[in-house]
Amino acid sequence: MNAVLIAVLIMLLLSLVRVHVVIALAIGALTGGILGGLGFSQTVDVFTDGLGGSAPVAISYALLGAFAVAIARTGLPDVMVTWVIKLVGRNEDSRKKALSKALIFFLLVVVSCFSQNVVPIHIAFIPILIPPILKILNELGVDRRAIATILTFGLTAPYIFLPYGFGLIFHGIVADNMEENGLVVALSDIPTAMALPTMGLVAGLLIAILVTYRKTRNYEDRNIVGAPLEEQVFTKWSVIAAIIAIIATLIVQQLSDSMIIAALAGLVVLLVSGSLKWKEADQVVTEGMKMMAFISFVMLAASGFAAVIRETGHVDLLVTQAANIVGESQAAAALLMLIIGLFITMGIGSSFATIPIIATLFVPLGMAAGFSPLAIIALIGTAGALGDAGAPASDSTLGPTAGLNADGQHNHIWDTCVPTFLHFNIPLFIFGWIAAMVL
Known part of the structure; x- marks a missing residue:
């Protein structure tokens, strides 16, 4: 058995x-x-050395978390909740609730897509935008798994398809590495x-919103971690300062x-404005x-995991084993290449890095199997997106x-990863295979 396959399977099963x-x-x-074949000591060393790869992102998340808590203390979330309650009402008006849900879904799709191509800030908007609207989502009975699929769609689909912002970087990496090979x-x-793999993502998003997570799901109204337990006291200035700080x-x-x-x-804007007290x-x-x-x-552990996977050299072995299995069948070759891509990217977790x-691996294997350049691009791009999604x-x-x-009510594996895997990775796999066959 291949060490990469076993490592990823164990990680996923656990x-x-x-x-x-x-x-x-x-x-x-x-x-x-x-x-x-690395041995225990070398594995530990490689894993430890690899931890530093995600240190800047880890610190970024910690500071964005601090900023999110500070925003919660300005009163902005309370203002947003009050406004939506007035819009929706408390009379169980299903039409108003449906319209409010649709508006929130649409805005989140737009913002998350823009974060990749128009204003390339990637995930920086999420800790700022999402925690303040959790009470609004609770009021509307929104299943947070639907929101997770919306956000992951917006963080994945635009860059694999559109050559702008992060998309231009991604397309450049694909083209440069294909040329090198x-x-x-x-x-x-x-x-x-x-285009076809992206259509798979769109199909998965529509199924998640309109079918799988359409029903109401109830959550407790809890404060955001770090927010005061007592009722929030705020002024117009603190709310304005919060908006300025976000901008x-x-x-x-x-x-x-x-x-x-x-x-x-x-944080500096909130401190200088007085919305966040120095004490x-x-x-x-x-x-x-x-x-x-x-x-x-x-993120730190994932960097160490990826370093170990690369150091084993079993990624290359995986391709050799695949080439021996598929023979001259293009259909089998495309299927196996996507399976390999799935395991590699699920283990490393970043399309840009993988x-x-x-x-x-895919360029020589694809050329040997007789795939067109467009088909090989589709296989490489789809395999990369499988890890991100x-x-x-x-x-x-x-x-x-x-x-x-x-607020402590959303499980990472069962409420984000499983929904996004089912609704995005399965359609990506199918549409990516079709693209390889028809291009």
């Missing part, structure tokens, strides 16, 4: 039976490293090749390309870091969990 995902990642990495493609070919955070994120600097800018600042930052500690540690690995260690699943679990 996560599904509710073993903490950090522990699951560590056990999976140790198992994969030992089976891959002997196949030159034009950037303009990538949207064409990724400042987004602008600084765009200019500096750093979530750490952006979160600091938002409360230490408590707010501490509580915010506690809220995001889970996400930060998962494209160089996948391209090294459903992996426990992907920031496209960790980001939604960070926002939706701000």
